[in-house]
Amino acid sequence: xxxxxxxxxxxxxxxxxxxxxxxxxxxxxxxxxxxxxxxxxxxxxxxxxxxxxxxxxxxxxxxxxxxxxxxxxxxxxxxxxxxxxxxxxxxxxxxxxxxxxxxxxxxxxxxxxxxxxxxxxxxxxxxxxxxxxxxxxxxxxxxxxxxxxxxxxxxxxxxxxxxxxxxxxxxxxxxxxxxxxxxxxxxxxxxxxxxxxxxxxxxxxxxxxxxxxxxxxxxxxxxxxxxxxxxxxxxxxxxxxxxxxxxxxxx
Numbered sequence: 001x002x003x004x005x006x007x008x009x010x011x012x013x014x015x016x017x018x019x020x021x022x023x024x025x026x027x028x029x030x031x032x033x034x035x036x037x038x039x040x041x042x043x044x045x046x047x048x049x050x051x052x053x054x055x056x057x058x059x060x061x062x063x064x065x066x067x068x069x070x071x072x073x074x075x076x077x078x079x080x081x082x083x084x085x086x087x088x089x090x091x092x093x094x095x096x097x098x099x100x101x102x103x104x105x106x107x108x109x110x111x112x113x114x115x116x117x118x119x120x121x122x123x124x125x126x127x128x129x130x131x132x133x134x135x136x137x138x139x140x141x142x143x144x145x146x147x148x149x150x151x152x153x154x155x156x157x158x159x160x161x162x163x164x165x166x167x168x169x170x171x172x173x174x175x176x177x178x179x180x181x182x183x184x185x186x187x188x189x190x191x192x193x194x195x196x197x198x199x200x201x202x203x204x205x206x207x208x209x210x211x212x213x214x215x216x217x218x219x220x221x222x223x224x225x226x227x228x229x230x231x232x233x234x235x236x237x238x239x240x241x242x243x244x245x246x247x248x249x250x251x
Contacts, residue, residue, distance in 0.1 A: 006067075007161055007192050008032040013054060013064035024050040025061060026216035034160070035190040037183075039207035039224075041200065043245050047216040048196050049089075052163050055194065056086045069160060082110065085159035087151050089166040095139035099130055099149045102138060103156055110157040117156070124152040127182055144175025151179060155186065162186075162193045168202065180206055204237040214245050 008031060015025040024047050032038055042048050053059040054066065057077035066073040073080045093102055100121060107117040125131040128148040138146060151167055164183070168176040180202060187193055197203055203210060204224045212220040212227075220227060224237050234240045 005033065006031040007034045007036075007069060008055070008194075009065070009067040010055070011065040013051070013061045013066065015050060015054065015059065015061040015063075023216045025054065025064075028064075028213065028216065028218055030211065030218070032161070032192055032194065035187070035192055036209065037187045037193045037195065037207050039203035039210040040194050040196045040213065041198075041203055041210060041241065042213040046214045046245075048213060049165065050216075051213070052086075052165055052194070052196065056084060056163055057081060082157065083160055085154040085157065085162040087154035087162070087164045087167050089169060091146055091150050092153065093138050093146060093150060096137060098135050098137055099125070099141070099145075100134040102149060103152060106153045107156045112157055120156050120158070121152075124156060128152060129178065142172075142175075144171040147171050147175060148179065155191070158191075160190075160192060162191055164193060164195045164197075166197055167195075168197065168199065176202075200238040200241055201236070210237065212241065212244055220244055 010028060010030045013025045013028045014023060016023040028047070028051060040048055040051070050059065054061055055068075057073055057080055060074060068080045069083045071079050071083075094105065097105065103121040103125070104117065107121065112120065122131065125134050128151070130145060130148055130152075133141070133145065138149065141149065147167065155162060168179055183193065184206060195203065195207055208223060210222065210224050210227060211218055222230075227240050228234050228237060231240050231243045234243065
């Protein structure tokens with residue numbers, strides 16, 4: 001598929017933090033097609049969070065280009081933000097508000113009309129098994145419930161492109177299973193996603209393409225099956241990942 005049909009086009013992204021000598025992003029180029037589900041993995045410090053921050057217009061690179069939905073995201077970030085969703089690793093919730101109040105607050109920030117917001121909140125609360133808990137303060141939610149409401153906030157406006165940063169970290173098996181199942185269903189309905197996780201079995205089962213980055217560069221990119229087949233003796237994406245990035249601990 002050509003760049004003219006790509007949803008996201010990133011070219012030669014370069015970013016170095018002021019306190020660092022080594023670049024966090026060192027010439028990353030990536031394209032994403034509509035409806036694609038791409039896994040983004042790498043060791044700690046590889047540049048994953050920095051890259052997501054650039055993609056979601058929270059950081060501006062020192063060099064490179066970024067187009068999302070045909071819009072220059074570096075020159076016009078405000079026009080991009082309504083077309084994307086972001087589910088951060090750190091929970092972005094107001095504990096003293098109820099689940100429904102949290103959705104109302106963030107939905108209004110997206111500019112959703114009152115009736116549409118009401119319908120979307122009901123739809124997604126039911127989808128993620130939280131409708132009966134909608135009027136409970138988020139402070140009383142379990143970890144899995146907080147992860148689910150955090151995810152709904154990222155999709156309440158039905159973005160065409162969703163960025164997910166460790167959306168299942170630290171939760172129970174049932175919530176994790178539900179989140180993965182619902183993400184697959186949303187992707188089947190053509191919501192494109194870039195998914196980061198240290199749970200590589202999740203990435204292998206969920207994503208049709210995997211991009212591995214290390215030291216701010218892309219070091220491997222293909223389907224999970226093709227990546228596994230590249231290295232002799234590898235039976236899983238996790239084994240291939242360790243062969244490519246090494247077994248030495250990262251900070």
